[in-house]
Amino acid sequence: MHKILWAALLSTASATSAFAQDAKPASDATVAAQRSVATQLPAEDGRDLDFADRGFLGSLSDPIITNKDGKPVWNLGAYDWMADGQSPDTVNPSLWRHMGLLRKHGLYALTDNVWQVRGFDVSNMTVIKGQTGWIIIDPLTSRDTAAAALKLVNEKLGTRPVTAVIYSHSHGDHFGGVRGIINEADVKAGKVQIIAPEHFLAETASENVMAGPAMGRRATFQFGSNLTPGPQGQMGSGIGKGIGGGDITLIPPTIDIRKTGELREVDGVTLEFQMVPHTEAPAEMNVYMPAARTFLAAEIATCSLHNILTPRGAKVRDALSWSVFLNEAVNLYGERSDVIASSHCWPRFGQSEVKGWLAGQRDNYRYLHDQTVRMMNNGMTQAEIAEVLKAPPAIGDQWFNKGYYGTYSHNSKAIYQYYLGWYDAVPANLNPHPPEVRAAKMVAALGGAKKVLAEARKAMKAGDYRWSSDLLNQLVFAEPKNAEGRALLADSYEQQGYQSESAIWRNMFLTGARELRAGMKAGINAQSIDMISAIPTGLLLDSVSTRLDPNVIGNATLALNFVISDRKETAKVTVGNSVMFSEMGQVHAAPMVTVTGPRQLFLALLFLKMPAAQLQAAGLKIEGDRAAIEKLQAALDPMPGAFNIVEP
Incomplete structure (x- = not known):
């Protein structure tokens, strides 16, 4: 049964998936x-x-990382084609x-007894040498990339067990x-500690299970998971x-x-922690290593x-608290640190760099x-603010403050939403027609x-x-099969993607272009069975309730x-x-019915x-009116799949 669940629910995103190549060259305007x-x-x-190269100890000889079935899941050399070439016309020079x-990828020394593996995933794995083994901070996204990163560590530094994560x-x-670096039996036996900020599991459930299907689909746009790296394709994630x-x-x-x-x-x-909740994640913390005089800023720098609000979707973050926590980090760790690193990107070396990097982002x-x-407060709306708000040169001319991931445009709208919500107080926007109806009326009003x-x-x-997209989006939503409109x-x-400094804006524009030309293709799915298995049962049942269809359940009452x-839960x-x-x-x-069995069978009942x-034959015990559980099950939406974004 476990294998059935695994096959049905685990993430199937592939770093090598792509649609057919239909890309156009850069226009004269681009x-x-x-x-x-x-x-x-x-x-x-x-x-x-200098900072990106410093401390390099080597990388894996084979750039292709595969899973247990031999399927490629990551290519360390996916951007080797860039070499030292000049920025092509299809890539923003700053993003290039x-x-x-x-x-860059490989194992890098930060200071004595502290290293990072970079380029093996979207994130970094930080490695600390303990008395008996490795302490790993942030074990990447997947079992396979993490295992490959640990393999490199052991090859270069000597094999040791992982004693803490x-x-x-x-x-x-x-x-x-x-699970690519430790096994759960060692955790249960007390051989390996796993340390996390409070509320970690609740927030993991909220984002990855409760809202996981929608976020997963939107993430295919944000991360360009169906785009091929290249001058006319994906250029990273920022x-x-x-x-x-x-x-x-x-x-x-x-x-x-x-x-x-x-x-x-x-x-x-000895490790010291700084709690930074409701910044980049609702449950987040930074890690300071006093002996190494090294500060890991997780993802707040x-x-x-x-x-402030990711395009894939998430809870809106608190920009004010974010700046306050960065200021706290300057005060607590600025004078005590000679190295600063994060769970993404490259580190910086020197006390002045530590303070300048934290303070510069604080100010941003x-x-x-x-x-x-x-x-x-002067009456401007989200769109109006986004159009005019720019970083002053003292802030915006620092490379690390540029918008390769977040942008001033998107973030200013998010801050507005944090305080005032989506409604801009213009009555015409309070109850407009839904997109398809509005589009049909708009196209008719414009003359067809x-x-x-x-x-x-x-x-x-x-x-x-910007204007052509606005016009053509109305046409595509009014007439989805209008081939000329879709192509245009x-x-x-595509041209807006080429011009974007933000890697994820580029991905979203180019993915939209690709789906209009070649159709929809699913990508990232955050809902792996292993993640679901680790989530507390109460949180899982709350997620199940979000799939209850009122049109099916009607006025039924069930106990x-x-x-x-x-x-041993009830x-x-x-x-x-x-x-x-x-x-x-x-x-x-x-009760009308009592259902007893291991949680895997409940997952099969409620999620699959x-x-x-069939589940009774597999060992699920149902006492009472089986029709009651079948009525609930029938009223649950199936696990959501991909849905349209660039067309109705």
Whole structure:
């Protein structure tokens, strides 16, 4: 049964998947835009190249990382074609420079007894030498890339066991590879500690299970998972190369960190933690290594402006708190650190670099926050603020503050949303028609499809791709099968992708173009069975309730008891008024049905919707009215798959 679940639910994203190549060259307008960008870039001082190369100890001889079945899941050399060439017309010159640094891969020494493996995934694995083994911070996204990274560590530094794992925060690229470096039996036996910030599992469930299907689909756009790396394709993610394929895994933490300044001795090494919740992740912490005078800033400071609200979707982050925590890091660790690193990108060396890097990003987030709020309080809307808000030169001319990942445009809208929500107070926007209806009316009002196409072509000839996309998006939503409109919209998206400094804006535009031309293809799916297995049962049942279809359940009332035998758990499940409530540790005195069995069978029942009779044959015990559980099961939406984004 476990194998059935695994096959049905685990992530199938592949770093090598791609649609057919239909890319067009850069237009004259795009060429002019790229040349203009090149003249406005800050002076190159060589520091980033020095820091990105410093401490290099080597990489794997074979660049292809495969899973247990021999299927490639990661290519270390995916960007070797860049070499030392000049930026092509289809890539923003600033992004080209940035990706030239991010493409580096291998094992790097940070200082005595501290190393990083970079370029083996979108994130970095940090390695600390303990008294008896390795302490690993952030074991990448997948079992396979993590195992390959540890293999490199052992090859270069000598084989040692992993004695502790630290999850810096609740995003999959910082815990998903854990089973590639340790096994759960050693954790249960007390041989390996797993340390995480408090509320880690709850926030992991919220993002990766509760909202996982929608986020996974949107992530195919953000990370360009169906694009091939190349001058007309994917150019990384702004904070790393991309998301690798392979199994996303999770072993629950054994130790929670709850306060800033908390000290822990881990395998003979003293570590100090800074809690930074509701910044880049709802549950997040930084790690300071006093003996090494090294500060790991997790993901609140990287080589790029980050996202206050990621395009893939997440809870809106608190930009003000983000700047406050960065200021706290300056005060607590600036004078005590000679090296600063993060869980993405390359490190920086020297006390002045540590303080300057933290303070510069602190000022960036504070400026973003304060100026957005100032304009908001003067009556400006999200779109109006996003159009005019730019970083001042003192902030924006620092390479690490540029928008390779997050952008001022998207982040200012997110800050507005954090305080005021999506509604801009214009009554016309309070209850507009849904996109398809609005599109049909808009196209008719403009004079029909031919008129829209003519206006769009005029806009594209002038290089106004924002307007052409706006027009053509209306046409495609009004007439999805209009081949000329789809093709032209794809061309418009593509040129905007070429011009984007943000890697993820590039990915989203180019993925939109690719789907208009070649159709939809699923990519990243965050819902691996291993992650679901590690989530507390109560949180899983809350996720199940979000799939209850009121049109199917109707006015039915149900009283069910679940007994999860292998975890010695009980759950009281009540359905009424088209709502499902579950209460852990409780039972109905007179249930309609009691279902007993191991949690894997409950996952099959509620997530895969396998027939109750079939599961009974596999060992699930159903006492009472089986029709009650079958009625609940029938009312649950199937696990969501891919859905349309660039067309209705």
